[in-house]
Amino acid sequence: MSSALWLAVIASALGTLLMRLLPLLWMQRHLKRLGDDDLEAMPQWLGLLGPLMITAVFGVSLVPTRTDAISWIATLVGLLATLVVWRRTRTLGWPVAAGVAAYGAAVMLVAWGT
Secondary structure (H helix, E strand, O other): OOOOHHHHHHEEEEHHHHHHHHHHHHHHHHHHOOOOOOOOHOOOHHHHHHHHHHHHHHHOOOOOOOOHHHHHHHHHHHHHHHHHHHHOOOOHHHHHHHHHHHHHHHHHHHHHEE
């Protein structure tokens, strides 16, 4: 692998670590300062971070990287598969796997047909 790719991998790993570590350290200090380990002491906005991050990733995933018809159709197929599986299972893992598989299958079928 090239050094630029290694640098990107390391930067991504550090960013991911810091996104998880900094709120944890901040919350530990906050609870120690209050002298309270009760969940009531947690700030309200902290409970919103998880759903907000998932929504942001979901929103970015809805816009294909290429703006041709194949990408839009594959994205729509993946989205529909994700929603159908989520409605049946009400879990997070299976719908994501189904959406990725449906997206890949749609891209491969269109590529195979041309």
